[in-house]
Amino acid sequence: MSDCEKIREAGAKWRERLRPSATERDALFETISGEPVRDLYTPCDVEGLDYERDLGFPGQFPFTRGIRNNMYRGRLWTMRQFSGFGTAMDTNKRYHFLLDRGQTGLSVAFHMPTIMGYDSDHPRSLGEVGRCGVAIDSLEDMEVLFDRIPLDRVSTSMTINAPASILLAFYICVAEKQGVSSDKISGTIQNDILKEYIAQKTWIFPPEPSMRIITDIMGFCVDHVPRWNTISISGYHIREAGSTAAQELAFTLADGFAYVEAGIKAGLDVDRFAPRLSFFFNAHLDFFEETAKYRAARRIWAREMKEKYKAKKPESWLLRFHTQTAGCSLTAQQPENNIVRTAYEALSAVLGGTQSLHTNSMDETLALPSEKAAQIALRTQQIIACESGVANTIDPLAGSYFVEALTERLEKEAYDYFDKIESMGGVVKAIDRGFFQKEIADAAYEYQKKIEQKKAIVVGVNEYVIEDEEIEIPILKIDPEVERIQVGRVRALREKRDNGLVKTRLEALKKAAAGPDNLMPLILEAARAYATLGEIIQVLKEVFGEYKERPIF
Template sequence: MFEKEKVEEIKLERERWEKTTLPNWIRQCPECKSEFRNHSGILIKRVYTPEDIKELDYMRDLGFPSEYPFTRGLHATMYRGRLWTMRMFAGYGTAEDTNKRFKYLLSEGETGLSTAFDYPTIMGYDSDHPMARGEVGVCGVAISSLQDVEVLFNGIPLDKVTTSMTINGPAPILLSMYIAVGDKQGVPRGKLGGTTQNDNLKEFFAQKLCIFPPKPSVKLTTDVIEYCAKHLPKWNPVSISGYHIREAGATALQELAFTLYDGIAYVESTLERGLKVDDFAHRLSFFFASHNDFFEEIAKFRAARRLWARIMKERFHAKNPRSMWMRMHVQTSGCTLTAQQPLNNIVRTTIQALAAVLGGTQSLHTNSFDEALCLPTQEAVRVALRTQQIIAYESGVTNTVDPLGGSYYVEALTKEMEEKAMEYIQKIDDLGGAVAAIEKGFFQKEIADSAYRYQREVEEKKRILVGVNEFAIEEEECPIELLRIDPKVEKEQVARLQKLKRERDNRKVKEILEKLHYAAEKEENLMPTIIEAVKAYATLGEITDVLRKVYGEYKELIVI
């Protein structure tokens, strides 16, 4: 980016500065640490100069926004044209409860829905299953059948909103239910917009809500990708997720590398179905965490975009620039929130959200300050949404595209993140790909080690957490109101489900479930049959049970 002679001159000046000016300063005011590192372990220099980005080629490595390699952003005008989607993850209690929260969020200026399901739903159990005891509607909304999804979206026109669903193993089932509600509302399938998380690979080493073994899990993910490529042109069939990898303890660098590798695996599995890369790659979407180290996060987002573009172009020979787009949703980091002095979490969330915006995200969820204590209350959710709105409307950071582009530090860090992520990708290739790496416990061990290291650093006060290991206060009163789920939610939900099971056409349900069993054994794409099954009000648990019989259940590989 700079002329050789200029860089040489700067180098000489730096050496002079280090010899003559710097020592006096350090003598009078020694640096706080012998070395400074970010969460990923990258050594941070005292000061960055053009020397650090002398290899950077503007057109090759940065380019213009909306053009390859997309480092500066996917859209030519970014937030000057359209703000990111403010999408708040919500769901608790019954479908009625969550329907109310959805309508509230839409009325407060939210622009997209995002559904949190309870654990039984996520694990493919109906609300009346013994494993569901005490969990119904507690961490998300309880969904057992199409009937619940009809209530969930009651009065919400599906052609006017986009909906994200955080669901993985049962993603084909929930998507089928959404399609069924759309059909009932008379919305053409081509107009249904939204996202199913449907990223089963990361379940095995990050979120760990696995139902089936790795291979059938990837098969189900691919079924949805293939079906959407053919029938739901506006749906994002998968949200390839680094968020959970990070929350499980990975560093920013591991999050970046492992997420992109999962993306590679899904591209490969879909190509094996005979689709062309440009038929589906433009609908792949990504989901990252935003943590506390501000510049590390910004560099991560920028590096992710550039690296994905290069992988799609060079590894998979995509031709359509849209296939090289990494569209991302970002969520501020839940594991950085503290139960101690919870109002401080508003500040953490603000810094994290700002990093996501400066990193060029398409969509953002901001956590509520009370989430280390309970599910967020309405007031806490409002503050979280307002945080985004203040960044969007008051801070001025939206006035220009990629404001940090060209920063010596940010560009050097972006490059280093990209290079180190490539080393990981090479390593996973050598291990035989994502499934092989899971079976060998590679990701699990990497993440467990990072999580443990982080905890040690906190305990040794190498890492300061305000209000936790420094600036703590004794005998804290819990100042905030907690949201509790009434145990009667479980009773009502179970009663509604059992009534449905009595009143539906049970012969038809049985026939369709047998048909599904057959289709699963034949390795057909299961989407059409599952849509048929949910429309006959076969339940989530019944459908999952059929698949459990055919695919078996995953036995956790325990890595401490």
């Protein structure tokens, strides 16, 4: 009789004895993604698990237990708070505040016009300037944003997609002005356009030219900005849009493989660009499912990069990732409770081996974070790092029957989705068909129905409600003056720069866009001449056109 048969037999007896007394609460025993969870997990649930093949050691293939040999015993994760509002002056002040409080990296939140490729004085920017992030129209604003921040020592992540090439160009120019050459800077541009079509929905160009810009960036950075993460392949927004954990995992990795295939097709050597691909996941509330998700992600990526895409360098197999706690899990009701939610979410990311982490502020369902809320959010990470003891050992949940079973289940679900996507002809074709969009919208609606039927409990929203609650936390207000100031800045810039030079460089860019050359050097030249973001996007739109989505619900 095998060990598992013995355990099964003993388990059956335990269940027999248990039955008369064991009634269960009237609750849905399932993960937040709707996956059923049993009452007990035993070695029989991970019977096929082979330690060396499926888990291995940290820093070794397949990296299930982490990508570094020593993980947090060597270096803690980077505490990187996503931040930006008002003008570059306002946000620069907040960056200095966060760095003074012990933050170890920067992460830029841009306002909607920058994200969508409009200057602050464009009619579509009306009312949006500095509201949802910081207003950046040109290199001039970027110089102010990083004033007195040494770009050779601080790494910066920029949440920017369709115009990523332009913001990277601005950043390279600021570094140059600080005397830091482009091979010394490090950071990340999100630059993940596929998930824009799928979930975040801030696109500009159609998929084909968008993918071309991305491979141009990858090619340029290999030679000139070797420490830059050229894409942050993001599941965060997919999850925020309402997906399940398995969908987040599967769709994100599928996007990742699509970029790898695009790079290879553009003639790049996989081992030259793959080490600079990074990932960005959500940390939602379902604690064990989230940790399992990160572990499954590492294992799948390593295996596929090695076996399917034939990458030879171990760095190409590593899934390095940033995590942000789930904005969609926060409540406007009793907002102080969000501190607790965020802490558990952050803990799941740390136990899942994240390389960097953003913890949300309690007030984010109401407005952008106040200074106080932002400080508590950062302190949450510092408490996990320094007080909880979880950073003392590597991958402490490994070997948990439940966590390993969840890891295997998520992995299997991801492969089922890969097959489905492949049968549709790949990621871009599946986007065209609205496949991801529909899957996510359906999952979001299912979850909403569970809340309304009280099958899922949200504290303070459908249970433990305080009637006529007064919100007692401070709310950040964006001064309406911000828009006037910023519009004035960009207009003044157009007066004082060499407009002849701007025109020549934009024309050169436009010409190149119609041909096969790498666009990055030309975008850099336009940026150096203080061409604005909106102007650069405009010439590219004239060549590439604009993407239109077929709205479905």
